[in-house]
Each structure stands twice: as structure tokens, then as C-alpha cells.
Amino acid sequence: MLFKVYYQENVAEAPVRENTEVLYLEASAVFEVRRKLKEKPYNIEFIQAVDGAYYEYEKQSENFKVLEN
Structure with a gap:
């Protein structure tokens, strides 16, 4: 299953919405x-499953790239 992860790059700072980054990751x-x-x-702020119509919408984004682990 594919997951969308919303995160801040610096764990020492308070989260600021404008600094939120997104990555996609395959996991069970x-x-x-x-x-x-x-x-x-x-x-990590939020982890959301991506499937169905939502997956089709997300993969049209220019920033859509699945992180390889």
C-alpha cells in the first residue's frame, strides 16, 4: 500500500504549516x-493511506515520487 507522509525536516523546531514537506512510501x-x-x-505530522481515486489524483502531481527504502 502507498502512504503519503506529511513531515517537517527539523525535529527540533515547532511545526509550521508552510514548512511541511510530503513524501510517498510503500509499506504494509x-x-x-x-x-x-x-x-x-x-x-512526522500525519500519515495517510493513498488508494483508489485519491492515488490517481496524487500521481498526476509533479512532486509525486515514491521514496525507495
Whole structure:
């Protein structure tokens, strides 16, 4: 399953909406997404499953790139 992860790059700073980044990651569940990103210095805000019509919409974005782990 594909997940969309909203995160801040600096875990030491308070989250600011304008600094939110997005990445896409293949995993079987949310806990696996968190496990795969554990070594990254990311402040994860939200993890959302992407499927169906939402997946079709997201893959049209120029920023759509699935992170390879």
C-alpha cells in the first residue's frame, strides 16, 4: 500500500504549516512507515493511506515520487 507522509525536516523546531514537506512510501501499514523513517530526522505530522481515486489524483502531481527504502 502507498502512504503519503506529511513531515517537517527539523525535529527540533515547532511545526509550521508552510514548512511541511510530503513524501510517498510503500509499506504494509502505518507502523511500517514509521519504522522505515525512524532513522530520518523528520518530525512526522500525519500519515495517510493513498488508494483508489485519491492515488490517481496524487500521481498526476509533479512532486509525486515514491521514496525507495
